[in-house]
Amino acid sequence: AQTVTQSQPEMSVQEAETVTLSCTYDTSESDYYLFWYKQPPSRQMILVIRQEAYKQQNATENRFSVNFQKAAKSFSLKISDSQLGDAAMYFCAYKSGGAQKLVFGQGTRLTINP
């Protein structure tokens, strides 16, 4: 079974600085997708970024980018120019190819210091 591990329960960063959240996963499959979701205090799950395993290029969405290391099974999220609104729980998730379930990590609570 696939597993997703987020080894940082909590992280903090100064406003306007850069922070990286770690995620590793375990799978024997070659066709899969990886996601980062954000859960602010409202508890809504918001998609931040997605990565297809077959793509070598790292995904980028404005201030959010990933470092996808397929051989190492690592999928870290970099947030540049951190803003107060970025404060939230961040969950890394894995999904097999096809309409399959998401497997989530334990989450990392990100605090932004003004």
Next chain:
Amino acid sequence: NAGVMQNPRHLVRRRGQEARLRCSPMKGHSHVYWYRQLPEEGLKFMVYLQKENIIDESGMPKERFSAEFPKEGPSILRIQQVVRGDSAAYFCASCGGGQGHQETQYFGPGTRLLVL
């Protein structure tokens, strides 16, 4: 284009009562997933449904829990004879079921169930 809708947003039940949680997927989406989030934990998969079919219920407790996605109307997650341990946030997600961006699951706002 409305997102995934869930109701109620908050639900309070006494032990032994039934809880019914509803989910309407995004327009054009035919795949629905239910996840449960216990306090201070990540989301755990419960069940995956398509219209009139349960595809994967490997995460659903064998007793008291059931789910359906009828031909017409929302998907329903039903919890019978609730216990305090059922208190959690229940999230519904939907996707188009195709390739590429159709693979992405979009979440509703969740239903917070509190069992007294």
